[in-house]
Amino acid sequence: xxALTARNKIKGLVSLGGSMTxxxxxxxxxxxxxxxxxxxxxxxxxxxxxxxxVDDDAVEQAWDDEILRRMAQVESGQAELLTRDExxxxxxxxxxx
Numbered sequence: 001x002x003a004l005t006a007r008n009k010i011k012g013l014v015s016l017g018g019s020m021t022x023x024x025x026x027x028x029x030x031x032x033x034x035x036x037x038x039x040x041x042x043x044x045x046x047x048x049x050x051x052x053x054v055d056d057d058a059v060e061q062a063w064d065d066e067i068l069r070r071m072a073q074v075e076s077g078q079a080e081l082l083t084r085d086e087x088x089x090x091x092x093x094x095x096x097x
Contacts, residue, residue, distance in 0.1 A: 020028075032040060073079040082090070 032043065035043065070079065074081065
């Protein structure tokens with residue numbers, strides 16, 4: 001919902017056409033700066049997500065399956081959980097610092 005609001009607000013602020021001139025880009029930057037922090041974050045998310053290309057349903061399903069598998073391991077007690085401090089210590093040990 002928030003991302004849609006930011007997208008609609010941007011569409012209302014500027015019409016970019018086919019190519020982006022420096023002047024249009026500067027106007028867009030100024031207009032984006034008027035958005036709330038959460039709207040800018042939603043817009044940034046949409047822009048970055050658009051760089052990833054077309055969604056792959058098989059990949060999405062594989063990630064969903066992996067998440068469910070890991071959640072089941074945690075819930076069944078098969079997964080070893082670490083505190084933040086334990087995790088940081090392990091990472092420091094691996095880096096040798």
